[in-house]
Amino acid sequence: MGKERVSLVDIARKTGYSVMSVSYALRNHPKLKESTRDIICKAAEEMGYVPDPDIVKLMSRIRMNQKIETRSFVAVLDLFEDRKSFTADPYTNTLIASAQARLEKLGYQMTRISVLQPRLSPQRISTILQISRY
Secondary structure (H helix, E strand, O other): OOOOOOOHHHHHHHHOOOHHHHHHHHOOOOOOOHHHHHHHHHHHHHHOOOOOHHHHHHHHHHHOOOOOOOOOEEEEEEOOOOHHHHHHOHHHHHHHHHHHHHHHHOOOEEEEEEOOOOOOOHHHHHHHHHHHOO
16 A cells, blocks of 8 residues: 655644645745744655646646646436537526536536437547546
8 A cells, every 4th residue: 555645734734834824834825923934844745745637737826827727527317318408408508508607617628429329329428438538
């Protein structure tokens, strides 16, 4: 078994500072006093803290309010018998548009799958979902 990764929460518990203060200290943020940064950074080093590059990249984009690009997706399984029924209902349209906007903001793509289409067998749905993972 590998050693567990040291988290900001671990450092906060050890130092008695908040997770936000730990985050600021590790990013050398000017909102924090230098003495506080020194205490937190020393503890992080002693504990073997190593930033996760994926999380660093994600948080940086969130802080800059940039769109997060990812290949993760959410599948919406549509049970309407025809495609027009799905888009004809204003409530459904609003719900889907709102969900898609929120998912995109969180870095997901939304994929709609009409499961009652005659040529769409369970095996085909499975294939679509597997391909969409990559």
